[in-house]
Amino acid sequence: ATANLAVLLAQLPEEWDSELPLLLPAHAAGAGLEPPPVPALREQIARARRWRLRDLLAKTVRDCSLFSVTQTSARFTAVARAQAGRLAAVVASPDEAIGSGQTLKDGGTSTVARLLVDGRPLLVKRYNLKGLGHALGRALRPSRAWHSWRAAHLLQFLGIPTPAPLALIEERLGPLRRRAWLVSEYCPGANLLSHLAAEHEPPAAEACAILQLFAAMHRQRITHGDLKAMNLLWHAGQVWLIDLDDVVQHRSAAAHSRAWSRDRARLLRNWPVGSALYRWLDDHLPAA
Ligand SMILES: Nc1ncnc2c1ncn2[C@@H]1O[C@H](COP(=O)(O)OP(=O)(O)O)[C@@H](O)[C@H]1O
Ligand SMILES: [Mg+2]
Incomplete structure (x- = not known):
């Protein structure tokens, strides 16, 4: 019992x-x-x-009632089964989808676009390979898209706000990984760099959401790895985590504590030392 x-x-x-x-x-x-x-x-x-x-x-990477997974020697795809119909065209040719959308970022290692499917916005992120060295270095490891896909499911499971992960696509050459794409829900929030003013403490609702997010991450020994304020979105009364490429759930308290010190310092660096926001965060975030 x-x-x-x-x-x-x-x-x-x-x-x-x-x-x-x-x-x-x-x-x-x-x-x-x-x-x-x-x-x-x-x-x-x-x-x-x-x-x-x-x-x-x-x-999340096995064909089952929740996910539709297909694998050939040239391609691996995993799609949330409930959305597989709606996403079929995007999964079949993600580059065409990116081309038809609005580009949000076209950097060296990633290309990010927002597009409408059946009138609802989606986010497609392509993980590019920068030159032969980068391609070789990445080929045998799980792709960054694979890692983000798992991290997003982990956060969702734990109730930590992140846009829902919808599909993972990897180009493969036998055992080697090439380019990869991640499809997620689009989160319409404003990032914390534009939303919060350095000269003020955060408004009560934002303050509460920030503390709740970091308390939950702390309890689960999860760190983000790239805590730019651009990777935190304010939406629907919550702070949402995006850009999960370096998210880790640590096994040991010591490893967590080291990574959290780095996350915390990276977050604070978004605002001038001694500004009201900086001081508020430094006083209220879990200790390093
Ligand atoms: N799910 C999402 N919803 C809304 N905007 C997003 C989402 N994912 C990414 N973006 C936007 O695209 C930008 C780049 O995406 P990101 O994953 O942070 O790429 P990078 O790893 O290159 O920093 C973000 O700063 C944000 O503006
Ligand atoms: Mg980012």
């Missing part, structure tokens, strides 16, 4: 775990049972969550 209860409770967001001492007696009374010991139940909930996450991440 405890195991079943743990599996059930593992579906709830983690913020609810602090309510266990209140929930359990109520549940036990309702079920006519003794309440299980809280620490044992917590351990079982954590185990059930880890299992669900591993299962989900494995599914």
Whole structure:
């Protein structure tokens, strides 16, 4: 009975775990049972969550009820099955999709475009190969698109705001990876560099969303790796993470702490030292 209860409770967001001492007696009374010991139940909930996450991440690159995955020696694609119809043309020729959209960025290592499909905006990011050295260096590793695809599913699973990942496309040459594309929902928010004024502390709603985001990341030992304010979007009362190429969920507290120091410093560097915003962030973000 405890195991079943743990599996059930593992579906709830983690913020609810602090309510266990209140929930359990109520549940036990309702079920006519003794309440299980809280620490044992917590351990079982954590185990059930880890299992669900591993299962989900494995599914994101395997043909199953949630994802449509196809693989040939020249190409690998994974698409959220519920959207596969709508995305068929984009997945079949992502470069044409980029060409038909509005280019947001055309840098060396990535090209990003926004396009409308069935009247709804999508984001397509192409991971370019810059020269032969870069191509060779990347060929045997999982592509950056692959990494971002997993990271976006991880964040979604944990309830950390990020635009929904919709499709992953990799050009392959047997075991070698070539160019890759990631298709996501388009987030219409403004980035924090343009949205926040350095001379002021953030408004209450933004302040709350910023603290909530970094508290959730901290709890999960997740770091972003490129915390430019341009990679944080303010939308629908939340701060959304984009550009997930270097997101890591750390195994050890020590590795997390080192990476968080770098993330924190990178975020602060967006604004002048000693500005009101800089000081507010430095005072309120989790300690380095
Ligand atoms: N899902 C998205 N929704 C809205 N805008 C996005 C999204 N992803 C990227 N962008 C826009 O495109 C820009 C470049 O994308 P990004 O993933 O940050 O590429 P890069 O790795 O080259 O920095 C972002 O700064 C942002 O303006
Ligand atoms: Mg970026």
